[in-house]
Amino acid sequence: MPSTLKTAAQFFALRSLVRGYALLGDPYAAVIASPPNRDPYPMYEKVRAKGDMVRSRMGAYVTPSREICDSVLRDGRFLTATFDESSPVPITLVEDGEKIVNPVQDSFLMMNPPNHGRLRKIVQPFFTPRALKDRTESIQKIVRTYLDRLDGRFDVIEEFASQVPIQVIADLLGVPDSEKDLFARWGSSLAETLDGVWSYKQLKALHATIIEYNDFIDGLMDQRRRNPQDDIVSHLVTRHDDLSREDLVATTGLLLFAGFETTVNLIGNGVLKAFENPHTVAPLGQSPEYAEGFVEEVLRLDPPVQYTIRFPKERLELAGVSLPKGMPVMLMLAAANRDPRVFKDPLKFDPTRSNAREHLAFSAGIHYCIGAGLSRIEGALALHELFKRFPDLAPDGPVARRKSKLIRGALRLPVRANETKRSLAVKNS
Template sequence: MSDRQLAAGIAIGKVVLGWFRLLDDPGAVLIRPSQAIDPYPHYERIRARGKVVPSKLGMLLVSDHELCSAVLRDPAFGVAPNKEIGQPDPGLNGLVNPLEDSFIFRNPPEHGRLRRVVSPLFTPRAMQERQGRVEAIVDEFLDQLAGREEFDLVDEFASRVPIKIICDLLGVPDTAHRRMTAWGTTLAASIDGMGSMAQVRELRSTLRELNDFLAERIKLRRAEPNDDVIGHMLAEGGLTDFELLASSGLLLAAGFETTVNLIGNGVLALLANPSARQRLVDDPSAADNIVEEILRLDPPIQYTARLPLAGAKLAGRDVPAGKVIVLLTAAANRDPAVFPDPHRFDPDRPNAREHLTFSSGVHYCLGAGLARMEGAIALRALFRRFPDLRLSGAVQRRASRAVRGPLHLPVRVTSRQPAAIA
């Protein structure tokens, strides 16, 4: 696909979306950039229309918790690959994109074959063994903030923790941290799709750099075996170079932005709920359930998609093979049939863990345990060090519909009047 064809497709897409926005189509409104600020009122309008809401854009929207969970667990529904397995997107000039080429975009049995190679690295036992290292990394970055009255919590803490942990997993030196952060941010922004040729070019540049970087790491591990993730995958064997690049890159693409936004959204929730924050300060063991409530109330990933692999039924409706079903998991997390008073932040909510933020079924997030551990350790340590943390300016959110979290979160450690949370 040429750049001219890509540009024409992007332009046509914008025109089509513009028309459907005028019609207040739920699918078009869902991906409207302004919804990145606060999508939850829109989800409630979709919920009011029923369990399955059609969009003239050719998709079905689901906000019901029970139905979202059923689809995620049902083998009759698969992920929505946009190309043949192992074939790079022609619009990306043959580059490997971990968000489209890794096992998260494969259906069984290919999904299971690839996932099994890395799953031993994310078992509960593996997480327990890694806990001390995560605590040390969190303390290291908090030590660097000691004596500071103001700082950007995302730039100087929330983004640095997961990148350091991912670099540890990949055996990447500290000198690569800044590049890894930039790559992770660009990959996360691409989840929404390409809105301009400038974004396409930025993604190509990022993937080219990331592909080259990971290829060098794979080459190094072949020459010098190690027990990091790449070394583990090589020792397991059976993966092509394409699959090695995709699986390695997935750790960055999925592990970075999700945890950055978990920490950022968690800080915002706790600053907006002083009693919950005080609960965490008084009882650090409350961190685990607080993290679950953060994941439920304001998840880093807002929705996912599935399609019937053959004709299927959805809430009594016949759905043809290939029909895109958008599962609004962030809306399902606020389903009043499952979560009483769903819009309230409740650190003691007994069933907070029933959220669908990490998906469900065979595609349940492999790194969920690591993300939970990072979030709990980071928030516990942050508010232990800075119990009087306050906002010191306006919060800038990410310009994304699928990914939700603060891009910049200025804070102060004095006891001045807090700023309003947008």
Template sequence: MRWAVRHGAARAVIRTAQRRGDQHTLLLTDPTLRADPFPLYDEMRSQGAFTSGRLAMMTVSHQAAAAVLRGEQFRVGFDGSALPRLLRMVWAASRDERVNGPLNPPSLLAVDPPDHTRYRKLVSKVFTPRAIENLRGRIEETADELLDDMAGAAGVDLVGRYASLLPVTVIAEILGIPADMRAQLLAWGTAAAPSLDIGLSYPEYRHAENALRDINTWLHGHFERLRRNPGDNLLSKLVLAVDEGQRLNETELTSTAQLLLAAGFETTANLLGNGAVLLLSHPEQQTLLRDDPGLWPNAVEEILRYESPVQIAARFAHEDTEICGVPIQANQLVAVFLGGVNRDPAIFTDPHSFDIRRANAREHLAFSNGIHYCLGAALARLEGEIGLRKLFERYPELAFADEPRRRQTRVLRGYAAIPVTPESRTHPPVAAIEN
């Protein structure tokens, strides 16, 4: 029943809409468009601030997206209140806290004020800018260790050996998770990542839900260990954190820790992988960075803009409203295609050009906007800057050994594998330098 309500029904609608050429569903189902959605984003933009699809109203307009993401007229949570009574009952019965993921309440991504305000306040007391900056030395040390392990290799997968291992090692330490759990975290994360998508097949759904259940079960035991023996890590502090006499309960802790895990290495691994491919495909940009290392922070912003690790965000209108002159009715789902938003020519000159010197690169919405702005943005930026800088400083002759292979996920955009030779002068294959 849970699959039928949360994926099966959407899957049926998607199939019907796909036959009618619906743009939103084409982006969800067509592998070619998932690999290169940008021409379709441009076509959508030519139709106005919003386009209407079978599942949602859609936007690739930066102005419209910013208004939706920060607007008080919109919410992230879907409580089923607009459904007929029978469907409301079925929706409520399909909830299962054992397999709650990042898109399920009480995750910060899936709740609105006042709950969101309380959760974020507690998490922010621990996840402070100073706490993140204090991780700089450990991130650099971890990057150096991983790059040392690549030395002398004839060929390696940059995702498996570096882009995923750097962030998972850092987030494991933040959450007080033992180093020997690193491989298990990666396996769980890879299995659970499709849970962010809509319209999963039943086998895909079962595979993702089993991973979520395993993660949650392990986390419950981990919280107990931290309560008995708290360490000098952010999750220990969060487990014990109290604000005005309130603390996170077990379900809230599980959702928060799981969100930190997912955001802490899934999206950052994509940032590192996307950045590596872009820089390998644009050697002139590497030259600029070698000549002026001070450009690295802006280079990370341009990577986030040009190849946003998260491609889609969604909101529900909770009242009739109007954005950019377009009326939006209450309970309407609005899909914000961040990958298209971040290439809006109204904001970014020559948006399909990758330029690490772009003056306004930081105006991207890769981390969303408003009260749901990514809590881990500072950590992602820090890991992106350190991880990519050290990679290209250590291996200035890094080159593709074969074509990179993209992930099949729809919401997350990144690479499943990036075959490279650390010290070869081989030129990249043509297919690798497209987009």
């Protein structure tokens, strides 16, 4: 059989198998196979009703418990996700003898100690509280610039929620404005496949994206070697000549894709939460402090990253279950954030909740999100300024959801704003 057909047939078999298990109520299959527009949270509650460690027939365990998720994430006996070698997805691509680096899969997000720490340490200085404080004003300027372009009816994802994080991360990395429009397309293609590649078409699109990204970042690194600026790419190529090309491409790529695909959804999910809870709109537009609590509660109740997976590196006991080496444990971060043993009245959206920060939206342990502080600032500024500028912002059509089950958020969210109130709000700001 030609290899294209063989790969397509393998995908078909995989899809059918997972959907079959999902229909039988298997928790792992149900998470990765649920349709994009279906609310996943009732399904998470069904898993919770089965217990803290639920066995999947697909050879994995699933946990909705906040305590277990947190302890696994901090436990050095668990490794971060590794790809199954029997997967039909050819992982390593080579073009003209040079490896094509996958910015997510080959990055330190997927590495274990000591390599993980070696690379994380290099970019950490760009995310310290001090470094973030220095960037806050420029983020506010970016938010206002994009708001100035909006009027009447618009898509809040396309024209605002995705523009702000793309601009922030492009500035941080040193990507010229003329090139940043490519990111939106690359980001969607990568984000769509984070929870698995499900078709030959998707696989081809993913490969094309990765190859384009490699060419782009090789070019940018060359430019910055010749003409360094005050940005992460310049810092990496001039101060860390011990890093391999693979490490450089993957580290910058991770920051780029982790940095905007997630934050777009934080802002989008925040707009949806404001629409669902109209009493929050006025304080959100009036008070930056309220906006910070609001963002924390969005991260808890509707987090952009829904789950992560860890693998025990040896046979071990976890919550009364004996796990063989390599058995995947799906940590349902989004379900853990609704654990009633930690969060009182967990389904209630309460921006003043005192322990909202105990959520696991940014994970925990050594892989705790390096951009947590940055996205908190972006999310709070974006939502505060948006509802300050458009206090009567309202939905204006159906919401289209992203296909990914791992990344949760809206792809299209049409809204409308009343222009009279808008001019008043601008005058008063």
